[in-house]
Amino acid sequence: MGPGDVGARVVRRVEDAWNTRAPERVALVHTPDARRRNRPECVTGREVMVGFLTRKWARELDCRPVRELWAHDGSRIAVRFAYEGHDDAGRRYRAHGNEDWECDDRGLVRVRDTSINDDRSSGPADDSTGRRGVAGPSPRVTEPGL
Structure with missing residues (x-):
């Protein structure tokens, strides 16, 4: 298995944990002393x-x-991402960007630096807007990539 396969496995493991929306599970794919920057x-x-x-997930x-x-x-991985969702008032949003990760020898994320571009739209949060879907398992089963 090549180094790219290892990187892809780490990305998939982080994505799968994230999409559970269980903060404790997401924390476990990071080192105990992990540093993360997300917006400010x-x-x-x-x-x-x-x-x-x-x-974050309450909003x-x-x-x-x-x-x-x-x-x-x-130990360094660069990741592209995109996501969609809505707030509690029903306003939908989209975001995309890049993340730079540094991992330890076990593939746990030690440093995570995120750069995000937001598109805050006033449209309704329903499936007629072209959204990818709702929270749940990884979308990779039906969506092969960005």
Whole structure:
């Protein structure tokens, strides 16, 4: 198995954990002292990450990202992603961007730096808007990539 296969497995494991929307499960694909930057918020450690994700997902409803390995070199992985969802007022949004990860020898994410481009639309949050779907298992079964 080549190094790209290892990177793709790490990306898939993180995507699958993320799409459970269980903050504790997502934290477990990171090292105990992982550092994460997401928009203006920076968090360090699994426990703090659980709180961050709990707050994030209280605002971002029915969100299920699709991630794709962009590049992989040793312990560093670059990932492209896209997701859609809505807020509690029914306003939908889309986001896409890049994440740079640094992993440990076990494939756990140690550093995660996210750059996000947001599209906050005022349209209704329903399936007539071309959304990819709602929270649940990885969309890879029916959607091969970005």
